[in-house]
Amino acid sequence: MRIIYLTIAKFNKRDYFRFGVDFFKEKGINIEVWNISQLLFAEYHNTYIPPDTIDYEHYTEFKDYGQLNSELKKLTKTDILIDFNAQYLKDGISNVSNTTNVYKVVINFKPSNDDNFWNALIKKRWLQILQFWFIGKTMFLLNRGQKKYNGVILGGFLSYGYLRIEEFQYPYKIIKIHALDYDLYLSQQRNPRSLQTNEYCVFLDEAVVNHPDFKSFGLFNSMKLCDTEVYYKELNSFLDFVEAKYKVKVIISSHPRVTYEDSNVFLNREVMYGNSNELIKNAKFVIGHTSNSMHYAILHNKGLIFLDSTNYDQKFRKMIQQKASILAVQVVNLSEFNGSLNLDFNTNQYPKFFNNYIKESSSNKSPSWVILFNEFVRG
Numbered sequence: 001m002r003i004i005y006l007t008i009a010k011f012n013k014r015d016y017f018r019f020g021v022d023f024f025k026e027k028g029i030n031i032e033v034w035n036i037s038q039l040l041f042a043e044y045h046n047t048y049i050p051p052d053t054i055d056y057e058h059y060t061e062f063k064d065y066g067q068l069n070s071e072l073k074k075l076t077k078t079d080i081l082i083d084f085n086a087q088y089l090k091d092g093i094s095n096v097s098n099t100t101n102v103y104k105v106v107i108n109f110k111p112s113n114d115d116n117f118w119n120a121l122i123k124k125r126w127l128q129i130l131q132f133w134f135i136g137k138t139m140f141l142l143n144r145g146q147k148k149y150n151g152v153i154l155g156g157f158l159s160y161g162y163l164r165i166e167e168f169q170y171p172y173k174i175i176k177i178h179a180l181d182y183d184l185y186l187s188q189q190r191n192p193r194s195l196q197t198n199e200y201c202v203f204l205d206e207a208v209v210n211h212p213d214f215k216s217f218g219l220f221n222s223m224k225l226c227d228t229e230v231y232y233k234e235l236n237s238f239l240d241f242v243e244a245k246y247k248v249k250v251i252i253s254s255h256p257r258v259t260y261e262d263s264n265v266f267l268n269r270e271v272m273y274g275n276s277n278e279l280i281k282n283a284k285f286v287i288g289h290t291s292n293s294m295h296y297a298i299l300h301n302k303g304l305i306f307l308d309s310t311n312y313d314q315k316f317r318k319m320i321q322q323k324a325s326i327l328a329v330q331v332v333n334l335s336e337f338n339g340s341l342n343l344d345f346n347t348n349q350y351p352k353f354f355n356n357y358i359k360e361s362s363s364n365k366s367p368s369w370v371i372l373f374n375e376f377v378r379g
Contacts, residue, residue: 020369
């Protein structure tokens with residue numbers, strides 16, 4: 001058996017952990033990672049180097065579709081292809097559904113006011129109905145030979161709402177895991193430690209003006225979401241206020257795809273890398289925009305402050321407002337901030353958010369790689 005992750009991002013230590021490489025190695029199964037970023041985002045592929053890069057013998061970067069399709073044709077019925085970024089159904093990629101199992105991943109999506117409980121419930125029920133042999137068999141005969149997924153890997157109840165039923169072949173399998181941050185949370189729950197002894201709060205850096213994906217992946221159709229000088233001026237002014245008013249240290253938890261080691265954009269504040277869960281666990285409260293690392297604040301029941309600005313990209317502002325609305329927490333507009341801040345935090349919506357976006361209540365509490373091993377290997 002081979003388990004292959006098809007991705008559009010360069011492989012790094014973070015992916016090594018969340019793909020469960022060491023766990024599968026111990027079980028005698030190799031995890032392969034196939035990167036097709038050069039086929040889709042050449043500029044990103046040619047210029048970006050992850051700050052936590054890692055050498056891995058089963059990591060491959062494909063130069064063209066011919067090379068990729070040649071490898072796809074070698075897959076057998078015992079192999080698993082996990083489409084991490086929904087690329088398999090696109091043109092240029094061969095149909096391998098009759099020779100191997102292809103799974104679509106639907107986790108860690110950004111919360112939106114467009115997310116609908118009833119839409120998710122209807123699709124979940126429809127998938128359950130398709131499990132009946134005569135209905136599923138009919139669907140299979142009608143769509144026989146078409147390129148489709150053999151299953152889906154879900155995280156959070158509302159992920160059902162993002163499914164397109166017509167993408168799936170009969171018979172299919174639904175595997176419920178959780179948001180990938182939950183794996184790190186589980187791991188560090190078993191090995192607790194404190195990185196700080198003084199009172200502090202955490203700012204979750206989202207690389208708002210220097211994220212490598214914005215230009216290369218076409219996100220927001222721009223390179224950044226705010227003018228760089230304006231962004232840091234507003235942000236640092238607010239962090240100065242927090243430190244002076246509430247006598248707490250602000251620690252910057254860096255975005256995993258960037259590094260600030262050669263700059264001082266946060267005005268001598270401590271910047272830490274790869275420790276968001278541990279930092280948040282012992283923090284007084286958490287400040288951020290829309291980062292998925294806010295999942296840790298929900299898991300540890302920490303107060304949240306969302307930051308907005310009239311200088312931010314409108315799409316980005318909408319994402320901030322929507323996530324804050326779903327969590328029912330305060331939003332501070334940095335461009336209009338007058339020194340009024342509420343530290344009487346509301347966490348009433350955290351359990352609902354947890355079930356909808358992080359981990360469905362009925363899903364297994366094991367690490368995601370254990371769940372996948374049990375589904376793929378033990379059956």
